[in-house]
Amino acid sequence: MEMMRAARLHEIGGAFQIDEVPLPVPGKHDVLVRVEACGIIPNLRNVVTSFPTWYPFLPLPELPAIFGLDAAGRIAAVGEGVNTFKPGERVYVNPGVGCGECRYCRQGEPTRCGDYTFMGYFGFGKNSTSIFRKYPYAGYGEYTVAPVANLVRLPENMPLEHGARLGYLGTAYSAIRKSGLRPGQAILILGATGTLGVGAVLLALAFGAGRVVAAGRDPAALERLVELDPQRVIPVCWGGRSIHEQVRERMGDGVDVMLDTLGAKASAELSVDAMQAVARGGRIVQIGGVAGPIPIDPHPFMCAQLQYIGSLWFTPAEADEMAAMLSSGVVDMSILEPRPYCLEDINEALRDIEACGNGFTNFHISY
Numbered sequence: 001m002e003m004m005r006a007a008r009l010h011e012i013g014g015a016f017q018i019d020e021v022p023l024p025v026p027g028k029h030d031v032l033v034r035v036e037a038c039g040i041i042p043n044l045r046n047v048v049t050s051f052p053t054w055y056p057f058l059p060l061p062e063l064p065a066i067f068g069l070d071a072a073g074r075i076a077a078v079g080e081g082v083n084t085f086k087p088g089e090r091v092y093v094n095p096g097v098g099c100g101e102c103r104y105c106r107q108g109e110p111t112r113c114g115d116y117t118f119m120g121y122f123g124f125g126k127n128s129t130s131i132f133r134k135y136p137y138a139g140y141g142e143y144t145v146a147p148v149a150n151l152v153r154l155p156e157n158m159p160l161e162h163g164a165r166l167g168y169l170g171t172a173y174s175a176i177r178k179s180g181l182r183p184g185q186a187i188l189i190l191g192a193t194g195t196l197g198v199g200a201v202l203l204a205l206a207f208g209a210g211r212v213v214a215a216g217r218d219p220a221a222l223e224r225l226v227e228l229d230p231q232r233v234i235p236v237c238w239g240g241r242s243i244h245e246q247v248r249e250r251m252g253d254g255v256d257v258m259l260d261t262l263g264a265k266a267s268a269e270l271s272v273d274a275m276q277a278v279a280r281g282g283r284i285v286q287i288g289g290v291a292g293p294i295p296i297d298p299h300p301f302m303c304a305q306l307q308y309i310g311s312l313w314f315t316p317a318e319a320d321e322m323a324a325m326l327s328s329g330v331v332d333m334s335i336l337e338p339r340p341y342c343l344e345d346i347n348e349a350l351r352d353i354e355a356c357g358n359g360f361t362n363f364h365i366s367y
């Protein structure tokens with residue numbers, strides 16, 4: 001039997017161990033991908049340590065399990081029912097899988113599926129456990145298996161290591177689409193220098209935003225975002241004066257759209273502050289999962305025609321659109337600094353990203 005190396009979690013809160021496991025065989029409509037890069041994400045330590053306590057309704061794969069979102073690599077083999085994808089093609093594996101049978105899955109909107117599940121991460125429904133059993137592979141193994149519908153062809157001019165960031169970029173992409181941001185409008189990115197935030201700023205510029213208000217804690221990191229487009233990127237540093245006062249000072253009407261990228265460990269007070277910078281008729285999109293609750297007072301919310309939208313991940317079709325933006329150079333990820341780790345150093349990588357991670361560093365496993 002052919003074997004491969006994989007980093008597996010054996011107990012909640014434990015370290016990853018390098019194990020030899022059998023090389024998977026793709027099913028009829030599946031594809032075997034030789035992983036070349038896989039993202040290290042800031043939230044993974046939370047997932048494998050605290051999620052069973054924080055969110056007991058979100059199932060994790062049965063242990064021992066291979067984790068790892070955002071795998072990119074080359075197709076090694078295809079199932080007998082796969083027609084157009086061929087061995088050797090460079091692909092990103094969108095890890096989100098739905099049940100495939102409900103009306104949302106059949107409409108091409110798997111993120112609305114009640115059993116939506118991230119291979120190698122966690123799921124949302126009671127049937128996620130059976131999806132994990134069907135697809136127990138992910139990016140922290142030398143090979144992974146995914147449904148062919150989850151593959152995204154990557155442009156030749158895009159380094160595969162950038163594929164390790166497509167999950168976070170895609171999350172921002174889908175959120176901006178749902179926000180209905182129009183060219184020339186103003187958008188506020190809360191948490192702009194984080195892993196989600198940097199991608200959101202790149203995309204907001206590519207979408208033609210007139211002004212991109214980058215709100216963050218670190219003035220030096222904000223300055224790097226301003227350098228992307230000094231005419232359009234406006235830095236707002238929190239810590240001293242409130243975010244909304246600083247925004248309103250520069251643009252009295254406020255922003256048309258706000259993306260909240262703050263994570264589970266951030267203070268929701270920042271979100272509440274920033275929301276007051278949103279103009280009448282504006283839209284707030286939640287993509288970071290900041291620990292709420294956030295007070296929404298219905299009457300003023302109605303009078304100002306505000307909308308609060310939750311957005312989860314992105315579809316393979318949205319990833320195709322994003323790949324086209326990367327291919328044409330509309331979005332340029334060269335601002336990211338590569339920080340590769342070998343699979344054996346996965347635990348060190350997770351420690352490092354917690355200790356010194358920022359949105360400009362592309363932490364990834366490189367095979």
Ligand SMILES: [Zn+2]
Pocket residue numbers: 098099100101102103104105106110113114115
């Ligand atoms: Zn479904």
